[in-house]
Amino acid sequence: MSAPRFLSPATPYLATTYTAAPSRYDQIPFRRAGRSGLLLPCISLGLWQNFGEADPIANSRSVLRRSFDLGITHFDLANNYGPPYGAAEKTFGEIFKTDFCAYRDEMVISTKAGFDMWPGPYGEWGSRKYLIASLDQSLSRMGLDYVDIFYSHRPDPETPLEETMGALDHLVRQGKALYVGISNYSPEQTQEASRILRSMGTPCLLHQPRYNMFDRHIEEGLLDILRAEGIGCIAFSPLAQGLLTERYLEGIPSNSRAGKAGRFLKPENVTEEVLGKVRKLAAIARQRGQSLAQLAVTWILSQPQVTSVIIGASCPSQVEELQAGLSFPPLAENELQAIDHCLK
Numbered sequence: 001m002s003a004p005r006f007l008s009p010a011t012p013y014l015a016t017t018y019t020a021a022p023s024r025y026d027q028i029p030f031r032r033a034g035r036s037g038l039l040l041p042c043i044s045l046g047l048w049q050n051f052g053e054a055d056p057i058a059n060s061r062s063v064l065r066r067s068f069d070l071g072i073t074h075f076d077l078a079n080n081y082g083p084p085y086g087a088a089e090k091t092f093g094e095i096f097k098t099d100f101c102a103y104r105d106e107m108v109i110s111t112k113a114g115f116d117m118w119p120g121p122y123g124e125w126g127s128r129k130y131l132i133a134s135l136d137q138s139l140s141r142m143g144l145d146y147v148d149i150f151y152s153h154r155p156d157p158e159t160p161l162e163e164t165m166g167a168l169d170h171l172v173r174q175g176k177a178l179y180v181g182i183s184n185y186s187p188e189q190t191q192e193a194s195r196i197l198r199s200m201g202t203p204c205l206l207h208q209p210r211y212n213m214f215d216r217h218i219e220e221g222l223l224d225i226l227r228a229e230g231i232g233c234i235a236f237s238p239l240a241q242g243l244l245t246e247r248y249l250e251g252i253p254s255n256s257r258a259g260k261a262g263r264f265l266k267p268e269n270v271t272e273e274v275l276g277k278v279r280k281l282a283a284i285a286r287q288r289g290q291s292l293a294q295l296a297v298t299w300i301l302s303q304p305q306v307t308s309v310i311i312g313a314s315c316p317s318q319v320e321e322l323q324a325g326l327s328f329p330p331l332a333e334n335e336l337q338a339i340d341h342c343l344k
């Protein structure tokens, strides 16, 4: 019989064998999240992919340990990360218990609710009923008393925004979340959400949108609103799920996200048009002595409103490469223009 993947509640507490690297705070710059007291590392780690039930837990543990040793204090989850839904929070909780519980006050852990999580009308979107139940479930899966940041994962066109924001405010007052944020909201929805939250005394800390060289929609309005409202921007999919790297230049590796042909990045997304842009961008990166993945992160961080980029990683060396890229100089105006030219 194979060993159970997760410890049962009866399993005795495992003493940690992990001691964080003493040099961890010399490795990465921190930026302030909007007009708040919270500083975040300019690279954060997301657990959307690679932390599901079928992913080897030893690799998940290595990625988390290496990240924390490199000064990455912020870990981003959501109720439905897996697969199956909930599995990434369970994996994180399992590793937290053995490796990181002594470091809880050095970690910023976020989760979200908004997408479909359980059957029926109370298992998705933005009702008070769903958000409050979902955070309770997330805390139980992760074995935490509170999260640092709780997000409304997507706007709900049918629920009054006052109700969704009221649920976030309630969870902060209950002590189950320290800060709140929103994700995938339009500029207008963001402005309104921010107004409501401020009126309740729970300001919106962060907006989490997709932002990378291939998807610049937030430059049309959202970034200006975030600046005016004092909300930090934390960008997801900075590498366009791996397309903005050299990973696909010689074909589609079977162990890559596109090669595994999951729901979110498919072989047909690796088009000749994409690869043509990638080759040109990789040439700019080479001139700077960087990899394309490193350039993609440097480019996002050149936006002052960006607090952090949330990377995904299938192995520790990907995190190392991106962290190492932070020591390169910022992009000069002529380099930014050359990148714009490649993206046309």
Ligand SMILES: NC(=O)c1ccc[n+]([C@@H]2O[C@H](COP(=O)([O-])OP(=O)(O)OC[C@H]3O[C@@H](n4cnc5c(N)ncnc54)[C@H](OP(=O)(O)O)[C@@H]3O)[C@@H](O)[C@H]2O)c1
Pocket: 045, 046, 047, 048, 049, 050, 076, 077, 153, 183, 184, 208, 235, 236, 237, 238, 239, 240, 241, 242, 243, 245, 246, 247, 255, 256, 257, 258, 293, 310, 311, 312, 313, 314, 315, 317, 318, 319, 321, 322
């Ligand atoms: N709020 C939302 O709606 C939302 C939506 C999506 C994501 N997110 C958050 O954002 C996080 C990151 O999203 P993402 O995983 O799409 O980010 P990403 O950084 O754009 O893509 C990560 C993938 O790129 C590849 N990669 C990473 N470093 C590499 C390197 N140095 N060289 C070559 N390839 C590299 C790996 O893919 P391989 O598997 O091919 O190695 C890795 O899994 C998520 O975990 C989640 O926390 C939020």
